[in-house]
Amino acid sequence: MGDNTGITAEPRSGRREQNKAENRTALLKAARAVFAEMGFGAASVRDIVRRTDLASGTFYNYFKDKDEIFEAVVGELTGELLKRHRAGRARATTTEEFFRRHYAVYFDFIVEDAELLAMARKNFTAIRTLLDKPDVRALALSLNDDIRAAIASGLLPKVDVSYLAAAMGGIAFEVSVIMVARDPVDPVAAVEFATRLMMGGLDGLPRKA
Numbered sequence: 001m002g003d004n005t006g007i008t009a010e011p012r013s014g015r016r017e018q019n020k021a022e023n024r025t026a027l028l029k030a031a032r033a034v035f036a037e038m039g040f041g042a043a044s045v046r047d048i049v050r051r052t053d054l055a056s057g058t059f060y061n062y063f064k065d066k067d068e069i070f071e072a073v074v075g076e077l078t079g080e081l082l083k084r085h086r087a088g089r090a091r092a093t094t095t096e097e098f099f100r101r102h103y104a105v106y107f108d109f110i111v112e113d114a115e116l117l118a119m120a121r122k123n124f125t126a127i128r129t130l131l132d133k134p135d136v137r138a139l140a141l142s143l144n145d146d147i148r149a150a151i152a153s154g155l156l157p158k159v160d161v162s163y164l165a166a167a168m169g170g171i172a173f174e175v176s177v178i179m180v181a182r183d184p185v186d187p188v189a190a191v192e193f194a195t196r197l198m199m200g201g202l203d204g205l206p207r208k209a
Contacts, residue, residue: 024062026052028076031069036115039122040070074127075135077116081109082142090146098150099168099198100191102143106172107179107187120180128173140169171197 030051034043045066049056063069088105092098110120120127130136143165150156156164171194179190196204 020062023052023054023058026054027059027062027069028073032073032119033115035070035073035123036118037122040066040126045069070123070126071130071133071135074130075133077109078135078139081105081139084109085139085142085146090149092150092155095150095155096195096199098146098155100195102168103172103175103191103194104187107176107190110176110180111185111187117180117185120176124177131173140165143169168198 027048031043031048033051034047038047043066045059046056048066048069049059059069063072084105085102088101089098092101109116111117144161147156147161147165147168151158151161175190175194179185179187192206196206
């Protein structure tokens with residue numbers, strides 16, 4: 001009789017990998033929901049596992065603790081933002097469009113689904129502690145690259161790239177903190193404010209009655 005080991009091992013291995021991927025996805029989805037409802041500080045690993053069909057010990061096969069899964073959740077969101085920036089400011093053809101697309105991607109992303117908006121509202125302090133982590137840092141590196149490319153093409157003047165990237169990133173983050181605290185949330189006004197500020201300083205800002 002022939003040896004069937006190779007025939008059965010591969011499908012089993014494939015199923016194991018698929019199960020691992022599905023378990024990790026389920027944990028991340030549950031964590032995002034829990035962080036949106038309770039906030040990072042109040043949430044626990046037990047709260048996250050309860051939202052899945054997994055045994056409590058399974059969590060630790062994938063994540064060390066609550067901090068690590070929170071970082072993974074934010075990392076996934078960061079990855080999506082990076083994709084959108086590549087289709088946004090990186091394709092701008094004017095200076096104003098460069099700034100407007102940068103802020104529109106960020107602000108629209110936060111408010112496009114209720115769970116993400118709730119997560120933003122409850123977790124800014126925790127997210128702030130992750131700004132130097134590799135996944136989140138990738139946003140700043142991408143912005144630096146896009147600014148250099150915009151300067152090289154004549155879209156932006158020759159300014160200090162690091163300062164401009166820090167200013168744009170800081171404005172995006174801090175304005176979003178205020179934006180999500182308001183009712184109703186108005187990303188259009190936030191984009192307009194941030195874009196006008198970059199284009200003309202205080203003189204370019206719309207006046208309030």
